[in-house]
Amino acid sequence: MNNSIALKSILNKEIQRFMRIWVQTLVPPAITISLYFVIFGSLIGSRIGEMGGFDYMSFIVPGLIMMSVITNSYSNVASSFFSAKWQRNVEEMLVAPVPNWVIVAGYVGGGMARGILVGLIVTLVSLLFVDIQIHNIWVIIATVSLTSATFALGGLINAIFAGSFDDISIIPTFILTPLTYLGGVFYSISLLPEFWQGVSQINPIVYMVNAFRYGFLGISDVSITTAFAVIGFFIITLFIIAMTLISKGIGLRS
């Protein structure tokens, strides 16, 4: 059995899916991000002045890109895998000799592809508003890849447990969005009182946004080594959880 063909098939299917509905998947992040730039960057940002030694617009660009990557990686896998469960076409894979790791890797790869593609679109849109500088391209690539993989895994686990379409919107609305907004996208956590700085350090998105910002601007509120260790920990943990759930057939097999 050639697992690479099976993996490619799942990846193709996933990419074809979000490209087929590009108006729903690729256009909205570009519009949302433009609004953020107009409101927070041009209108309000000009009155805020500098943050971390950079003008406010340049400061928020990495966080806004990362926010789009996180949201899209998560929602792509959550909605695609849940739809496959709901329409029962997930059975096409379950009856075939596809190893569980290939199913996980295929869906996560699909989520990463959408997250990174949206990240690129948002980056291109941001070029209309601000000059982007790059401090370390490898940190940017590593952070965006690992973060999108982390949230794609999260979306997969959400979809495995979900029993209705409502269940795949609860976590993004009540957990993901607050964590992202409080994850240092719009401000440096060094501006917070000491207590809230401590609280922010249990938010994994703080590490992702800061590592990503370091790649562009060379500044970060947290150590880059710690940031990659946190992201690595979440990837490994979520991968083990996803594999265990699929192997046991939770929500998939009776």
Added chain:
Amino acid sequence: MTNALETYALKITSLAKTYKGGFQALKGIDLNVKQGDFFALLGPNGAGKSTTIGVITSLVNKTQGQVSVYGYDIDTDLEKAKSFIGLVPQEFNFNQFEPLVNILVNQAGYYGVDRKTALVRAEKYLKQLELWDKRNSAGRELSGGMKRRLMIARALMHEPKMLILDEPTAGVDIEIRRGMWEFLRELNEQGITIILTTHYLEEAETLCRNIAIINDGKIVENTSMKGLLSKLDIETFILDLSPYPNKITLNDISYRIIDDHTLEVDLQKSQNLNLVFSQLSAQNVEVLSMRNKSNRLEALFVNLISKKEAK
């Protein structure tokens, strides 16, 4: 590669399944299907047919028992066992928004078939099943019969050695159903083992060589179709008659007058058709044509199930 010494396509031993909540769907069934067989699995709704198929294809976790496919145990060689099976499930379970060609090519990919080969096979099966014109349409645009044929094409994309069809002709009109029968017969002649569950007993009688009847999670009959039908003591014939002026009377024979030119007679094994012809001839009634009443299996099936329920 198949296990060279294995003569069975499917071996099920003491298979039991209890769902969460305590419902016992299978109560220790044993079933063997030989390679190349055309096998019917019959039973009323809720008897355990779909659960059995679910366990074989790993969509349902068994509670106990052994299942092996072409000699490969699903507990120890699941991926190998799966590679022999093509499944046509009872409910439509393809992505309704995806074009037909993509559905087929992706499915082949899950079995390790490369895209180039998959495209050739997709064309072959879509043409054979008269879906080629719809190759770029989304699944939801197909009629019920087309959707069933699409699922057959999908199940064949990796060229399985065993095809399992769960109610494949449900809701399909007679003409298309007969076309599907012909297609399945050809597949079987090519050496593919076929296991079929159906509500149309005529379908099982027409196509299958061996049969198992499952009721209440147990196998109540497992024999050849011929052997099962030979258990029928009575055979029913339908006679088309010339118009007759007077009321027909037949002695020593059970019969029913259906209308003014159709008669149904039930003959016991010991009785001869000449007994009918001679009596009709004496009453100046001509027999224009005659045929066996189909669905003989239905009588036997009802009999077996009701016997079991009476116990």
